[in-house]
Amino acid sequence: MWEYTDKVKEHFLNPKNVGELKEANAVGEVGSIACGDALKLFLKIEDGVIQDASFQTFGCASAIASSSALTELVKGKSVDEALKITNKDIASALGGLPKEKMHCSVMGQEALEAAIKTWRGEKVDTHEHSEGEIVCECFGVTDEQILHAVRENDLKTIEDVTYYTKAGGGCAKCHEKIEELIARARGEEAPKPAPAAKKLSNLQRMRLIEEVLEKEIRPRLQMDGGDIELADIEGLVVTVNLRGRCTNCPASQATVHGVVETILREKVDPEIQVREA
């Protein structure tokens, strides 16, 4: 169960400014039903000042509470002032949100931005974010959104980014890209990418073979009471010694060629051959 503050509970149980605003001249729509939350924000702007605001939200308690708090925050503010509202302001108006729920506050900030853009006549795609490229396909999150969230909230890990933007919370395919974006936003060097399977120097190949043996192959053999050690590497020929139960196991040849070779071919080089010393 989430530990929600009393303010979150209050805004969830008695949300302010619910529903469509008939006189709205600025509408911002973010999220989607597939993603699990969506917010439609209505603003009535006169003489550059937000006179009234309302919302419709599909989502969990903190999404509804964030929307409600946002409408209260923007009322009476000039458009320029409103644009300075960050997701942190929304979260603190609620006395804080569980970190896993910070994306609800980000959604509020994005809806506000989108609404003001429509009012200014700038083009906004209602469902997708027009700026930047999609990084997380599961939740449709762009690189711009991730960079913004990292800078705004001083995020350091992929997990943080997921909590704030949802990016990376699905199939995890984009985790590497998110790491690069975190590094870029923080002005750091990106972590070195995983070694490519091809074009390895002899030294790189030997190191990779050692690493794969140590981390993937040995634990597997040890589970069956066996073990393996590296005897030699010559070009693409890897010579190994079998230890433990593998020594007298009639299936050892099969083990060597089946398990060890398959893994090394997959992880290091498709041409690798494995021999027993």
Add this chain to the structure above:
Amino acid sequence: MSSETHRMPTIYMDNNATTRVAPEVLEAMLPFFSERYGNPSSMHSFGGAVGREMREAREALADLLGCGSDEIVFTSCGTEADNTAIRSALTAQPEKRHIVTTRVEHPAILSLCKFLERSQGYRVTYLGVNAEGQLDMKELEDSLTDDTAIVSIMWANNETGVIFPIPEIAKLARSRGIFMHTDAVQAVGKIPMNLRELDVDMLSLSGHKLHAPKGVGALYVRRKLPYRPFLIGGHQEHGRRAGTENTTGIIALGAAARAAKAHLPQENTAVRALRDRLENALLAAVPDSRLNGHKEDRLPNTSNISFKYVEGEAILLLLDQLGIAASSGSACTSGSLEPSHVLRAMGVPFTFAHGSIRFSLSRYTTDADVDFVTTHVPGIIETLRKISPYKQGAPDPLDPKPACGC
């Protein structure tokens, strides 16, 4: 924490998550915390007497399952039983490197299989289910190979209650010489079973799902099945599970098994009738609601209903305000961002998946409980739909963006 968060829910409809300890079970176990604290392995009669009580508990559980008491290994929980079963099958047959399971298993199986696949190089087949949560027996048959070490398929699904045809699955596995394990954590005590007549090799169960306390479970291991213990140490459980026995828990599980056997008819008549009444009333009263899971092949106590256009966590919190405890397959409740893997495997559309609520009843559920829930749920859904931008009658808002492809 305020005292409010500790209060007993007025209405508890989350029995697939855990159950209350039955009063007779609590009474049976209490002396083993206090005056009867002996170790059953001891040579003195003070400990030996506890051993005798444990034996009776083992017999009671065996009686519920329809097996021999020597085929029961007590564990600390269902997850331990599941882990032991799969690892035992793999260790006992080191030449076999393939596991068959389903996409809708509990994490106790699913996460273990993913781990074995990722870091130990096993091959795992995850069988799919149809829109009603049922398996395709042909797909199962086609997945079996000479390399298959174990078929592990749950007896009943925790989220939807859908029951898999374990007798047929076990028969098929046996005919191919493959070990068959079933995670029966949700099924034991809710549907009758007689393991003597089945080809099931191993079966996991958990005490706290059948009115025993948390911290005790059991693994049924068919006599003469090659078996390798998971916990290595003392000779407890005839060397099949080391570690000083949880005597209080085991005695409680025995008492719970006796009570479960006595109440089994009630589960399938009275509890089923309450569940059906609840379900029919909600589906009739709330427009755009649907049942998840096959209507007939289902546990008698479980109802999983989706309410379109609203989100499960918000529903749960409003239910909680009224003292109603239930659970949801919504993404937001779990901390993960995607709705339940079970509903996704069934292809439940996102418009419905986020708004799923599971009501799971027990023999302690009353008519008044059902009345209260059916009275209040429609209003809660109505309230949330007023807040939601998605409306009935409006074009389906489903985003054209494809869902996560994994």
